Amino acid sequence: MKRIAVLTSGGDSPGMNAAIRAVVRKGHHHGLEVVGVQRGYAGLIQGDFKSMNLGSVGDIIHRGGTILHTARSEEFKTAEGQAKAVENLRKHGVEGLVVIGGDGSFRGARQLAAKGLATVGVPGTIDNDIPGTDFTIGFDTAINTVIQCIDRIRDTATSHERTYVVEVMGRNAGDIAVWAGLADGAESILIPEAAHNLDEIVERLERGNRRGKRHSIIIVAEGVGSGVEIGQRIKEKTGSETRVTVLGHIQRGGSPTASDRVLASRMGAKAVDLLLEGTSDHMVVIQNNRVTGLAFQEALAMKHKPDMSIYELAGILAI
Template identity: 65%
Template sequence: MKKIGVLTSGGDAPGMNAAIRAVVRKGIYHDIEVYGIYNGFQGLMDGKIEKMELGTVGDMIQRGGTMLYSARCEEFKTDAGQNQGIEQLKKFGIEGLIVIGGDGSFQGASKLTAKGYPCIGVPGTIDNDIPGTDFTIGFDTALNTIIESVDKIRDTATSHERTYVIEVMGRDAGDLALWAGLANGAESVIIPERDEPFDSVVERLKRGHNRGKKHSIIMLAEGVGSGIDYGKRIEEETSLETRVTVLGHIQRGGRPTGFDRVLASRLAGKAVDLLRKGEAGKMVGIQNNELVHHDIVDILNKPHELDMKLYQLMSELSI
C-alpha cells in the first residue's frame, strides 16, 4: 500500500492521539502516505481528509482527546453512506483504513471491509469492553482519574463520617467500577455482570458501622442504573448519611498515562503492519502482553467478559 487513512470514532479516549501519531510515523517510515480523516465516519462521508506529515503529529503523544475529532454518524450505517465514504477514499487514492474506536466504530470498519475496502480496527475506549484484548486504549488513564477522585472524596467522607456512592462510566461493562473499587478499597462494587443483592450491600455497611467504621465507599457502574437513586435507597435503608458523586466525563479527559501511550503506539504500529501485509477486517489487541489480531466479525459477535476472579478478590478484601 502507498496510501492509508486513519480516523477516530465514537467516544474519545486518552491515548487516541498517541495511536494517530504511531500510524502516521510508522506509515511514513515505510514510505506510505498517511491521510487523517476528521470527525469520524461523518467526516469520511464529507471528505474532510488531509495528508499528514511528521510535524502534523508532533507534540501530540501527551494530549488527551483526539486531534482528528470524533462524531457519531447514523447515516454511515446505511449502504448509501458507506458507498459515499468509499468514494471519498478512492478520490484521495487511499487504499486502506485504520479505525480507532469501540464496537460501534468496528461495525463501520466491518461494513467497509465487506464491500472490499480493507480496514483494521484499533480498540480505543475507556470502557475496556472489547473482547479479544486485555486492555483498550484509554482504560488505564480513566481508571487513574477515578482513583485520584475517590482518594479526594474519601478525605471528606472520613471528615464527615458519611457513606459515598460513586457512579462511574463503562456503559454496560463493569471494568472501571471493579478495578477502581479494588484500587480504592471500596466496600461494595455494583456492576452489570453481577447481580449484587441490595440486602448484602446494606448488611456490609451496617457491619462496618457497628465495628466503628467511620465512612464507606460504594462504586457503581453506570450500566446498573442511577447512582443518585441508589444513594437514596442506601440512606433510607441504613439511616447512614449518604452522598452521591457522578464523576461523568471527567473520566474521559486528561493526559494519557504511560501505559496508555505505549499501548496505543504498539497497537497502532501493529495495525499498520497488518495493512502492509494485505490483511483486512482485523482488530489488533493485546493478550498476556503479546500483540494479537482477530477477525472483527468474530469480535463483534462475542460478549464482553469481566474478570470474575478479580471480582472475587475484591469481595474477599471488602469484608
C-alpha cells in the same frame, strides 16, 4: 499499498492521539502517504481529509482527546452513506484504513471491509468492553482518574463519617468499577455482570459500623442504574447520611498514562503492519502482553466480561 488513512470515531479516549501518531510515523517509516480523516465517519462522507506528515503528529503523545476530532454519523449507517464514504476514499487514492474507536466504530469498519477496502480497527474506549483484547486504549487512564477522585472523596467521607456512592462510567461493562474498586478499597462494587442485593450491601455497612467503621465508599457502574437512586435507597435503609457523586465525562479526559501511551503506540504501529501484510477486517488486540491481529468475526463471537477474579478479590478484601 501507497496511501492509507486513519480516523477516530465514537467516544474519545486518552491515548487516541498516541495511536494516531504511531499510525502516521510507522506509515512514513514504510514509505506510505498517510491521510487523516476529520470527525470520523462523518468526515469520510464529507471528504474531510488532510495529508499528515511527521510534523502533523508532533507534540501530541501526551494529550488527551483526538486531534482528528470525532463525531457520530447516522448517515454512515445507510447504504448510501457507506457508498459515499468508499467513493471518497477511492477518489483520494486511499487503499487502507485504520479505524480507532469502540464496537460501534468497528461495525462501520466491517462495512467498509465488506466493500473491498482494507480496514483494520484499533480498540480505543475507556470502557474496556471490546471482546478479544485484554485492554483497550484509554482504560488505564480512566481508572486512574477514578482512583484520584475517590481518594479525595474518601478524605471527606472520613472527615464527616458518611457513606459515599460514586457512579462511574463503562456503559454496559463493569470493568472501570471493578478495577477502581479494588485499587481504592471500595466497600461494595455494583456491576451489571453480577447480581447485587441491596440488603446485603446495607448489612456490610452495618457490620462495619459495629466494628467502629464510620465511612464507606460504594462504587456503582452506570450499567447498573442511577447512582443517585441507589444512594437514596441506601439512605432510607440505613438512616445514615449518604452522598452521591457522579464522575461523568471527567473520566474520558486528561493526559494518558504511560501504560496507555505505550499500548496505543504498539497498537497503532501494528495496524500499519497488518495493512501492509494484506490483512483486512481485523482488529488489533493485546493478549498476555502480546500485540497481534484478530478477525472481527472471531472477536464478535466472544462475549466481553470483566475479570471476575478481581471483582471477587475486591469483595474479600473489603470485608
